Amino acid sequence: MTKHMFLKAATGVAFLLSASTALKADVVPVSDDTRETAAMLRDKALKSDAAYEILESLTTEVGPRLGGSEKEAEAARWAVAKLKALGFDKVYTEPVTVSKWERISESASVVAPYTQPLSITALGKSAATPEGGITAEIVHIPTYEALLEADPADIEGKIVFISNRMERFKTGAGYGPAVQARGKGAAEAARKGAKAIIIRSIGTDSHRLPHTGGVNYEEGTPPIAAAALSNPDADLLERMLDRGKPISIHVDVQTKFHGDVTMHNVIGEITGREKPEEVILMGSHLDSWDLGTGAIDDGAGVAITVAAADMIQDLTKERPRRTLRVVLFASEELGLIGAKQYAEAHKDDVANHVIGAESDFGAGPVWALASKVSTGSVHVVDTMAQLMQPLGVVRHGREAGGGPDVGQMVKIGMPGIDLMQDGTDYFDLHHTADDTLDKVDPEALKQNVAAWVVFAYIAAEWPGDFR
Template sequence: MFVKSLGIMALVGAATLLAPLSQAASLSAQEQAELKQLKDVTLNSDLSYRLIESLTTEVGNRMMGTPGDEKAVRWAQDKMKELGFDKVWTEEITDELWIRGEAEAKIVSPYPQKMVVLALGGSVGTPEKGITAPVAHFATLDDLKAAKPGSLDGKIAFVSYRMERHIDGKGYGPAVGTRVIGASIAAEKGALALIMRSVGTDNNRTAHTGLMRYKDGVKQIPAAALSNPDADLLVNQLKRGKPVNFHLKMSSSRETELVTSANVIGEITGSEKPEEMVVIGAHLDSWDVGTGALDDGLGIGMVLSAAHYIGKLPKRPKRTIRVILFAAEETGLLGAKDYVKRHKNDMKQHMIGAEWDFGSGRIYQMNPGVGASALNGVRELAGYLAPLGVSLAPDNDARAQSDMGLLSDAGMPSINFSPDGMAYFDYHHTENDTLDKVNAEDLKQTTAVYTMFSYFAAQSGIDFRK
């Protein structure tokens, strides 16, 4: 709970400890003391963790079109109301239903082995009896692109590229291309199906799913990811120089039936400029594997907690804090696309925003994307965050993460916080994305950072566009 009876000398003393010395502060002494109070409370609170525990236990996985997604929308509204949000509402979206179905795979010859496999999101299924065909191996997506048309007739294309582990997750980009466009490229070469090494950095026998897309006018073929150990096993069989025959059977399908989900939006209403918004967000949905604890339960717990604790201050902040829990991020940023379309006429009132949708450890860097004059304010914020181990990046070109990136594209100034992501892709889009992977102590630091950012942006009055 907040201590609301601090004496004025205590307020000034706390502010002196916080204030950057290199420039005039945007926050008053009392506001700096409130910022410190928010920092202390969030660093000692387990609210974020309890919210994630509630979401993963009472809802679980929540892909659009599933019962879990419907539960999640109700859960989010109820939690916002319980946490004291002034306004809570939903904005519905619709899309076609994709059904994962079942998937099984095995090496038929020369050395029969069972494989662990997951259909990629949006993939079509195989014929009822499956596909059995020789494997054509490619080390990279570029190698697959270089294959001659017709060279894969009657074969299953296999791309074995291994994702690299990095603290900032930069290995994801080079690896994810196969998942997104590989099936259509393989189909253009004549392949019957695509299998690929999972986009992940683990050595667990669990496969990683994720969204794929088909190219218009190209035959749609089944696409699936193998666990990393099974991809290794397949490579080892191929090294022996004998033809390797593979069997893949999937019952996934995309239906014409439309399903509904919703962005869940809540606000702590500003006391002086309620029309101006500081926007923090995460995505509410998850894949239908695991319980979505990291992706994106972490973000959900953090942004709900940040708004709650700011709302517990004696007075509402000057600007509105808007929390957006986006629908259907995993299936194509559908909630974000709808939000930008709905709110195009008030985008100028979105003063700055940040989303969490990557990482599982402490935040170590803040990357701004603001107007040149506003950089002085960002430097001030950096001074407040520095004791938490957060440095200021030298560049000023940040685009917000995931859904919020579309708001950045629409003109919203943004902050991108960089957390430790070394272990994130061990669990990303797998059955292993579960509550036990959440580090409760690291979560306190990340929640404190998002809370302090939100309060500073709402209270300082800085025009982050200038």
């Protein structure tokens, strides 16, 4: 190596060392004191029944909380009272405009060539059939994608039956592909002349309990009645169709729209000691479908986020640097209505939304932690994961979306965290009459709170920037 080459190489090494040193200097460490406090909160949460008590109160004293209904308004009043009773520093509401939809009645039966009753539920926001219902032959379409390719001549004047079955995954990954039949099927069926649509429930159970959920219509297509069959009844129709004879069914769905009403996002804050204007967003949704009592969807999320924030405010030492903001979103089930209006109202304040996460996947234990943060703050999430490791939580490499509601803020620039829950059995209960308190494991609820206090405390106390 020549002297010139040696000097050039030495200069390059010095530059790399200097860059590395500068990079390390930019990394703000998580202090030992912060780690110790987070670990203490974690262990305390594992012994606390606070979340279960909150969930028991919500499901017993309020129950079903259909978006836009008086029961959702009642739930908002319950939430304001609960947050105040727990001693949150600030408790307030923000108005949300919701189109009110009412379920009146629903029934269906096979009328030819066999006669059997069918267990159905109207999909949320479904149009009604004419008074007395409709009777027509069904046309079997295996998937939403097949409906897109179907000949309108095969659908005109019939009732579309989409039979795709949701697959079971720990992550809930089967939901996205299957749910298109529910969300988009009615509009496409109507475009091709169908009189109504029934779908196999978007769920993984084998109970004779149909799963509801929102349906969407499009301008220019007539809104037709849309309902979901329980999985056993969808199996029954498929067996009948296998016999090679036309199958006719009668469907009677009665619903009503009442125009716009005002609901509320309910917000509780634990004020930060140094940077009160900077918030850690902890989200869940307050509404539920009307068939069960909304224990897992999303009463559990309400209980987990409220209990975690409350535990941090009860610290005998000083509060964390930043504000913890718990938002109980309105009317999520009708289309993320509260979350979208929150994001619109706070879009100019997104810079003060330091990081956010949501609990809206039932009450199964947290098993993984994912993030969408800056390179310089990845180590903070790694620290969270290390402290959650005794809870059975691993670090996950996927990019976090923040959840359905909180994700509306992530989309406009807020860093996000996913505390990923085990959803293996979640879609057995999702949107059914079986979504009740007895399905919740109190020990799993404690584990969730333990994971959440680690995330929330470290995020609020760490002085660095997640962007």
